[in-house]
Amino acid sequence: MPAGRTQGRWLLAGAGLGLTGLLISGFTIGAAGWSHEWLNTAFGALPGGQFGIGLGGALALLALLMLLGAGLARLGYFRGDLFIAGAVVFCAALLLLFVALPVGKSLIGAFLDEAGSLSATALADRLAQERVWGLNCLVGGVRCGVAWNTLFLALLTATGTTLMGTLIALYAERGNRRLTKPLNVLALLPIITPPFVVGLGLILLFGRAGLVNQGLEWAFGIPPTRWFYGLFGVWLAQMFAFTPIALMIMRGVVQGISPGMEEAAQTLRASRLKTFTTVTLPLMKPGLANAFLVGFIESMADFGNPIVVGGQFAVLSTDIFFAIVGAQYDQGRAASLALILTGFALTVFFIQQRVLGKTSYTTLSGKGDAGLVMPLPDGVRKLCLAIAGPWLMFTVAVYGFAFAGGFVQTWGRDYTPTLAHFRTAFDLQWGAGSGAGLGASGLVWAGTAWNSLFTTVKLAAIAAPICASIGLLISWLLARTRFAGQRLFEFSALLASAIPGTVLGVSYVLAFNAPPFELTGTGIIIVLCFVFRSLPVGVRAGTASFKQLDKSLDEASAMLRAGTATTLRRVVLPLLKPALAAALVCSFVRSMTTVSAVIFLVTAENELATTYIIGRVGNGDYGVALAYCTVLIVLMSAATALIQFLVGERKLGRRQAS
């Protein structure tokens, strides 16, 4: 049959039939027969149920989706491009299946009352609570509602991290070149550590048994208190945790600013400062907004820091957690809190879109550009140094203490140096002769942490490339192609980015514990959770880079008869190397360090590093926890360096300042 509309219709019909059949049979027949009561009455009980979709089923699903894409392309959608059609259908199906479906399923819980039927009053009751929206703290009361807490914290964190990230990025790229390398290492540290390391390090410093409090007691006789736990503590911890993300975004942006524009401004008699404020900064505006947005959402979704240093200061994500895990087990309450959180995130996004409009600053054009980057104006350089310098020193101190914590007997009481914590977690033995009855020979991974470490590395390493490729693919589809329904597509991709980890984790447990998608307890569900949790980072890294890549480069490649896939591989990807590296690193590292999303998903056989550590912290076993963190940090720096090395720098042949 020739390629054309008729062929398209047949393809579409075939794929539609297959998909409908698959989904109907999947959703109506559960593990123990019909899924719904009315089917039992209509057709009589089934003799047996069915299992979830396996590998073959997934493959069939994928094949049907590709057929659907091909059919749509033949009908003239997506400009007839098979690759784009396939990619859109594929990504849309992924988002639908692994974000919209589970989240929708769990959010609907907010509308269900105790009996399980839809009820508007149930939602209204849960939403309008004093604990959520109270403003007591403004009039001298004890605490504000969690919603206000979350918003206020997010605002502080987003502003702080954006500012800090920008200053460091500017200083690293445009300031003192000699400091670039050490700055890189230092700024990367917070990225490659689990978020609660900062929290733990801060506790060792400011906590009740921390150095600061002990020092105050010794010098002035002030009894130690828990003053650090609360808004300030969480904010500080988040600053350390999320500034690197802002830094990564802003570095890409600063690098992408064409020197030619600054040179142009300077030849127009603008002083360096004037050039900086009128050209450099405005060119960075989309990047700044992006960094702010990411900071805001990260802060709202953060779970590790509020739970470690939050104390009585409650935010939405921890409240959701306690609503599910705590004694209350109130799924409806968790769902309604999640609804509020998601609403906030979406609002932020739309505000940002409105403010920025459709500004696009193409600064990496297809015309080879040559020019020297402008050094920072003196005032700005001093500002960067004055603010970023102390921050970096403080970072070193906090990490120093976190490291040290793993090497002493008991912090606050017994500072004897010891390696006992490492031995507990990572003991290696030669099995020959030392038979504990197993008769093991050769290397024995005797430490208690090996198992969780191997699992985490394996799952994160599987998730990172998947996440980076899907993320960049989505950002490319959004930035470079036009198709019907693109706004909807963008909206779902955005929905994925706005879902906090806690919500995603709970949703996964609830949605994937029954056929047709029965994944609870497997490693796959953890990988999927990793992927869709880090996806927004990949998408945003890609989107920011695409804004700076001249569209005619893609078009030139297309004109030279490169297929869409080839264009992506040969032209787009090499120019997107910084974004690719960022996406890979972020995805891997976030997967290694995430707590909130996976805390519901781990099982005995799939224990992860972070949940192991949280367990240790829960037991008050700070030594082992910090020793484990140290090992994780070393491991992840190695991985980050490896990824950077493998991906390589993009070569543009710009002149270097000598």
Next chain:
Amino acid sequence: MSIEFRKVTKRYGDVRSPLVVRGIDLTVPKGTLTTILGPSGCGKTTTLRMIAGLDAPSSGQVLIDGADVTLLGPAERNVSMVFQSYALFPHMSVIENVGYGLTVTGVGKASTLQRARATMESVGLAGFDERLPSELSGGQQQRVAVARSLVLEPSVMLFDEPLSNLDARLRRSMREEIRTLQQRLKLTVAYVTHDQSEALAVSDQIIVMDAGLIAQAGTPRQLYEQPGSEFVAGFMGEALLFSATAHSDGSVRLGPLSLRPRRAVAPGPVKVAVRPEAWAVGEARPGALAAGLLKTACLGSHQELTLSTEPGEIFVVSPDVGRTWRTGETLGLTQAGGGVSVVAAGAGPKSQ
């Protein structure tokens, strides 16, 4: 016919957004160079992009070599394009840029290298293999861009304002090179520009576009000498338009002057377009149009004069560079020869 448009329209966005191209039919004969000329925003680049397949028409058909390619992507059309910004891949060397189209279509390594080298030689770029685009001058980048599209031996080659980033001297030599190349290889070329002298210099056919429509199509001579509308007359060769009266003897009266247009027109009020070089400047005398000299500039080969007359300011190009021109003196204008054409009154939407 190599390229053919049938009732093509284009709008960006949904049905409420305005049409950028408002229904055009055009043909580009095989082996010729056709320029699409027009002011910015007239839809000429959109038209080119629809030939390329980078934009899909909202309605109508695009045919290349007789085959309907309306729904095909750029890679499936056997066309190639030189971009205004050149769009050289900044991360590839010159030879990789030129060979790109061959590698991605599955041509072997050795043959790719050989063909890329040969093409580079033909545009005068031998020995630049390993340079990065950012290490080349503007003219060299332009040649790389041309070589990169040429190497695929496309049946249609498109140029989107290829000379707008070059300096004047280079512009002239590059436009000659493009023309020579086109004639030597018998290429079918569609060429977008907003510069009428560039269009006149290189074209077999010129299509003048205005506000999403084709104002006129024809050979350079036809367009220059017989503009079909005020707009074309104004756009081609800086002609000035005057309201005048046609008489039954074929002459046209403009003030005291009697002008002889190339074609006779029906008597009545008309618009007459007079080109700057169609005027003869002499001493003030009866029967000539009295004119005061406002500005003058010597360009070596000719003299540019701006004169104030009763119908308005007139821009004149005079070959008389030996004479001493003094601002303020009073002169007389008469018709020197050709360069006068009559456009039916109100035939075009715009006048310039």
